[in-house]
Amino acid sequence: MASTIVAFELGGREVEVMVKPMTTLQSALRDQLGFTATKEGCRQGGCGSCTVLVNDEPMLSCLLPVEDVAGQRVTTLESLTPTQGLHPLQQAFLDANAFQCGYCTPGMTMLAQALLDHNPAPDRGDITQALTGNICRCTGYGPIVRAIEVAAQAMHAGEEGQPR
Amino acid sequence: MARLRGTGIAAVNYPTGMNLGGDPSQALIHATTSGSFVVSLSATDLGQGLKTVIGQIAAETLGVEFGEIVIDTADTDTGPHDMGTFASRATHRVGNAVIAAATEARQALLEVAAEELEAAVDDLEGDGHGNLLVKGVPTRSVRIAEIASMAQFKYGRTIAGRGAYMKPKSLVDPETGAMDPDSTEAHACTVAEVEVDTETGVVTVLSIRSAYEVGRQVNPALVQGQIAGGAWMGMSHALYETTAPYYPAVDHSPRDFSEYLMPGPLEMPEIECVVLEMPSSNGPYGVKGIGEMTANSPIPAIANAIYHATGVRFDDLPITPEKILRGLDAKRSGPS
Amino acid sequence: MSPDLNVVGNSVGRSDGIGHVTGRTRYTADRSFPGMLHLKMVRSPLHHARIRGIDLSAAERVPGFVRALTARDVPHNCYTILGLIGVEPEEEFVLAEDRVRFKGEAIVAIVAETEAAALEAVSKVQLDLEELPAVFDVEEALEPGAPIVTHWGNNTFMFEGHPCRRVRLGDVEQAFQQADYIVEGVYNTSPIEHAPLETTGCIAVPEANGRYTVYTNTQALYFSLDNTAIILQVPGSQLHFVGGTVGGGFGGKVDVIVEPIATLAAMKTNRPVRYTYSRAEEMQVSSTRSAWRIYVKDGVTRDGHIIARKVTSYADSGAYSRQTPYALTKHAANAAGPYAIPNVAIDAYCVYTNRQPTSAMRGFGVTMASFALEVQMDKIAEKVGADPWTIRFINAYHDGDMKPHRKLVEDATLIETMQAAATRVGHELPDVFRSMTSAPRDAGHDGGRS
Known part of the structure; x- marks a missing residue:
């Protein structure tokens, strides 16, 4: 089948990929664009390690045909990372050791970003509920939940212009 | 209900450790001109933080800050042999190998420092924060980083160490199961x-x-x-x-x-x-x-x-x- | 933290932490090379079968097909991963020869330009298989007339002439006679998947100097390199293994399954070759933790002292033993638990069945022993009318006690951890247990250890 060119916004940049039908966003990001922060854990929508944001909504990029994001805004962990230093979520994950092998971290971070976009002051129940689709085999989730709590406080304080 | x-x-x-032993790990350490130390291994970090704890053990033994340690691992062209990361062995085995390598590297460091400070090796001690001092004479001290640089450019010496650790393999008595596991x-x-x-x-x-x-x-x-x-x-x-x-x-x-x-x-x-x-x-x-x-x-x-x-x-x-x-x-x- | 230490004992931040939180850490799966081919495996659909024929003709016509590899292409096709530490016999086939012994066993490797082409070619390979009777239970596999899984004629791994790893101390049968109570239990555990988030995989790359660089997420680089050299019959100097960051291991990535065949494919095609398990392969083909069946029989005195313990354990190694014989010896060394028991008999069997092979997993050989023994301890407590803390304190080993394998206990701290746990949960221990230590018994009741 013929390939088509799909254009979308990735981290503020216009990108184009030439893809066969049913190529996933995950594959376009990793195999064509070299954006490997988006992980590949199951390609079945079962682990969440490929989570990216499409127009600020968390999506499993392994199940999403890249044609579906034509003209849309895609955010991956690469574009969350500031030029200098770390995003508050990244800093909180680092401080809380909210990872061991690190393979689930990009998906967890994107999911947390989506949560905080919608709910800047989540309680513990909101956070655990939000994380249920993503698997971590190492940490037991506790450090991840704590990191998101800390990041939420830091981001909230930052928005109100208060010192962290 | x-x-x-x-x-x-x-x-x-x-x-x-690997059951019955016989599972070696090795480490090589060398100083760079800037006084950082490269620890070469082939042990693998599974996410438990092996590179971090091995860096801490190297820093402790060398007497430098943690930030001065570079862990270069998991490349069989540059890292000496290691049995692998399993059996709760890595921190124990690799850590012991690193202590041995760091001890040898530190001796080389002390020999250059002794020459530079015109003191005996035995009269030198570290402060654990990157300095070597002549015992009892706090004014006579030198940064390890300076010694590392001098070793290369003034004395033409290596600051390096080799280390290995192995618990010798125990055999099992097939009748009684007597062993040292x-x-x-x-x-x-x-x-x-x-x-x-x-x-x-x-x-x-x-x-x-x-x-x-x-x-x-x-x-x-x-x-x-x-x-x-x-x-x-x-x-x-x-x-x-x-x-x-x-x-x-x-x-x-x-x-x-x-x-x-x-x-x-x-x-x-x-x-x-x-x-x-x-x-x-x-x-x-x-x-x-x-x-x-x-x-x-x-x-x-x-x-x-x-x-x-x-x-x-x-x-x-x-x-x-x-x-x-x-x-x-x-x-x-x-x-x- | 000890006052004479500067760095050891500090919770310094992880040196790889920034890489992990920014997604810049490079896992094997994140690498790609120009001209890279993809390897996918034709696998047995049956649990046990004779291979009568393999027809590759339709697969070879799939656009993008590059080549197929069968057992004949593998220089040293029958190997055993623990051969490196002297374990015999060689038993596992890199690619199946005349027989498949488990559902999912690798038969033909297909190398193609794309993953999709490789999968399509895999689906076009025609296998002519004659199904054989299969055995799936550790004890059924030991019965006379059971289907034989191995190529040497019985279904147990042989430990220096014995069908099990034996440990013997004292005389359990005599002690059972003297015991006031006999407490028996049988414990079954399931096979468990490691489920690392990054599946097992590697990429083998031909280099300009005639060597091969293999990027792999193995837990043991030299184990993989040395076994690959044996299987491919090449000098180790021709191989360069690079790893270092593993997206979850838990023991499953100590096996050497993907590297030899990917490297062979790179040699045959002179192109980089990627071989990575799908999630389904990781679950259904890669090693699991063994299923165990553990029989425990304890002789106990009226006051709760265990005077005899007999443990008979069966680990289901599946079709190939991989690291499991090692686990049986480790199991036998620990199957009496952290207790001082004067009469012990342990028989630990590594049993072959037509299941997915099993291998190392976190706590290898000990995790399921701990489950069986610690449930057993509660049953003993109930039998003698003691509470669960008491039964453990009065039987806990001390430094200087002799373990069943005849090594004297050193570094014992069971008593101290139980005291700390009791304090943590607010459980009040009697004075006699609060003041107990792991010090050698002849050092006095609370002496010897500060």
């Missing part, structure tokens, strides 16, 4: 609290509280990480995980995470621990090993808590809601 609560305990030992043993005791829903058979783990004795903790935060992650894995093994739910039947074999069950963040209990340190005689700075054992004691503690709650023994893992309901039915219908 009711929600029944119960508490269970378990106490365990866990051996450090391990280097040291860590211990743990876990108390688990559960609630069993007799309507659904679902077991909710309320808390997993443990005491661990792990020799020396090189990095307490990473030890806590192992304990928390292991408690989750133990709970998962006890109640959820199987690739053969009806062993020995071979059907219902899972293909993906929708068919292979593990607890998620909503199921997580309260996890607490206290860590005791009673240094081992042969581990680096008294290390034992914490990597594997953390999933062990939670499993029987949960099983015992379920018995305490229900009065029914479940001796087959995982203890699924189906088994709970069948067990409760049998208790109700059978002679007690």
